Amino acid sequence: MADWGPVVVATVLFVLLTPGLLCTVPGRGRVAEFGSFHTSGLAIIVHAVLYFALLTIFLIAIGVHIYAG
Template sequence: MSATDWGPVIVSVALFILLSPGLLFQLPAKSRAVEFGNMSTSVISILVHSIIYFALLTILVIAIGIHVHT
C-alpha cells in the first residue's frame, strides 16, 4: 500500500475557494481598488487573482513543502 501526498490537492482547493474573484474580495474592483463580497468579477480581476493564486500555491507547495500523507 503506497502513501499518497494530498498536500498540494488540499492547498489548491482551499486557495481556489478563497481566491475566487468576488467571493471574499475583488482586486481590482470596478469603482475602487478592493471591494469585499460583491459577487461580481471582471477580466482584469480574474487575471490578478490567478497570478496571486499561482504565487501562493508555488510558495506553499514548493518552497514551504506542505505534505499530507495518507
C-alpha cells in the same frame, strides 16, 4: 501513502481566491471590494497570478505535505 498536501492547498486557495466570492481585486470603484459577487477580466487575471504565486510558495518553498493512509 498518498501525499494530499498539493490537493488540499490548491483546493483551499481556489475557493478563497475566486474573484467576487470573498474579495475582488481590483474592484469597480475601489482597489478592493469585499463580497461584491462581481468580477471583471482584470480581476480574473490578478486572482490567477495571486493563485499561482501562493500555490508555488506553499508547495515548493514551504513544502506542504499531508499523508493519508
